[in-house]
Amino acid sequence: MCEYKYDSFKWSGRVDSTSDFTAFRWHQVIKQINLDKIDKIQKPSIILLGFCCDEGVKRNKGRVGAKDAPAVIRKYLASLPWHWEDLNLFDAGDIFVDDGRLEDGQQMFSEKVKKIKSVGAFPIVLGGGHEVAYGTFGGVKKIKPAIINFDAHFDNRPYENGASSGTMFxxxxxxxxxxxxYLCIGIQKSGNTKLLFERNKEFGGECFTAEEVFNNLQNVINGIKKFLETASAIYTTVCMDVFSSSVACGVSAPVPFGILPNHFLFCFEKIAKTGKLIAFDIAEVNPSFDVDDRTARLAAHIIFHVVDNIAKWGYQ
Structure with missing residues (x-):
C-alpha cells in the first residue's frame, strides 16, 4: 500500500543566530504539519509536500532513482537564507508509493494537494518522477488551471497499457x-517523435523548443504573456531534464542542449507576476546519477526563487 508520513525528514543546517530572524535559514523557520489533522492555516503560507515515487519512470523505461529526491532537495533547502518575514513555511512530509501502485499513489497525492489548497496555502511539490504532475493536477483540477510545463518532453504518450511518467498530459x-x-517550454525536437508533436496540437497544446528559447527568448516571453492572458489560474510544473545536462546531469533522461537556469527564472517571473499561480511542482531529480548533487542543488535554488516570486506577487 501507499503511505503518508508527515515527519519523514528531520530538518537541520547551518545556524548563524538563534535570536536574530534576519539571520535565519529555512530549517529554522519551517514547521512540520500533518495534513490529516489541520483545518486551517495562517496565510500566506507555503507547504512543501514530497512524492517518493519513480514507478512512472520505470514504466516509461527511464532510469529509476527519483523517489529519493525529496529528501535530498530538502537537504539543500535547509541552509538557504530565509528572507520573507510575512510568509509562513511548512513541511507536510511525503507520500511513499509502493512498486506497482502508481495510480493509488497519485490519487492519495491529489487528496493531499486538495487539502493544502482548501486551507489557503500554496503547494510546492517535490518529486519523484514527473508522474507526480498527474497527482498535483488532480488536487487543483476543479479550479481548471492552465498548465505551463518546463520540459524536454511533451509527456503526452498513449496510455492504453497504463499510466507512466510519459502520459500525464x-x-x-x-x-x-x-x-x-497547455504550454510546454524547452521541448526537444530530438527527444520527441513527430507523432508526439502532432498529438500536442491535437490536444490543443502549445510549445516552444529549447532552440527557440536560446535564439529568440523575447518571442518566447511574448508567447507566454499571450498564453497567460487566456488563463484564470496557472499550474506550473518543471521536469529537470529541461535543463542542459551540463547543469542537470542527475535526471532520468539527460539532455545536452537543454535550456539554462536563467532562462527558467526569466520566464517564471513573467508567470508569477500575474498572481495567478495555484501550484508548483518540480520532478525527476535523480540522486543516483547526480554528480556532486548538482541537480538537487539546482532544484533547491529554483524553489528558493519560486518562493521569492510568490512573496512578491502572491498566489491564488
Missing amino acids: AQIADEIKESYK
Missing part, C-alpha cells in the same frame, strides 16, 4: 477536454 487532456490549456 494526455490523461489530463482526455479528462478535461475543451478546458485543456
Whole structure:
C-alpha cells in the first residue's frame, strides 16, 4: 500500500543566530504539519509536500532513482537564507508509493494537494518522477488551471497499457477536454517523435523548443504573456531534464542542449507576476546519477526563487 508520513525528514543546517530572524535559514523557520489533522492555516503560507515515487519512470523505461529526491532537495533547502518575514513555511512530509501502485499513489497525492489548497496555502511539490504532475493536477483540477510545463518532453504518450511518467498530459487532456490549456517550454525536437508533436496540437497544446528559447527568448516571453492572458489560474510544473545536462546531469533522461537556469527564472517571473499561480511542482531529480548533487542543488535554488516570486506577487 501507499503511505503518508508527515515527519519523514528531520530538518537541520547551518545556524548563524538563534535570536536574530534576519539571520535565519529555512530549517529554522519551517514547521512540520500533518495534513490529516489541520483545518486551517495562517496565510500566506507555503507547504512543501514530497512524492517518493519513480514507478512512472520505470514504466516509461527511464532510469529509476527519483523517489529519493525529496529528501535530498530538502537537504539543500535547509541552509538557504530565509528572507520573507510575512510568509509562513511548512513541511507536510511525503507520500511513499509502493512498486506497482502508481495510480493509488497519485490519487492519495491529489487528496493531499486538495487539502493544502482548501486551507489557503500554496503547494510546492517535490518529486519523484514527473508522474507526480498527474497527482498535483488532480488536487487543483476543479479550479481548471492552465498548465505551463518546463520540459524536454511533451509527456503526452498513449496510455492504453497504463499510466507512466510519459502520459500525464494526455490523461489530463482526455479528462478535461475543451478546458485543456497547455504550454510546454524547452521541448526537444530530438527527444520527441513527430507523432508526439502532432498529438500536442491535437490536444490543443502549445510549445516552444529549447532552440527557440536560446535564439529568440523575447518571442518566447511574448508567447507566454499571450498564453497567460487566456488563463484564470496557472499550474506550473518543471521536469529537470529541461535543463542542459551540463547543469542537470542527475535526471532520468539527460539532455545536452537543454535550456539554462536563467532562462527558467526569466520566464517564471513573467508567470508569477500575474498572481495567478495555484501550484508548483518540480520532478525527476535523480540522486543516483547526480554528480556532486548538482541537480538537487539546482532544484533547491529554483524553489528558493519560486518562493521569492510568490512573496512578491502572491498566489491564488
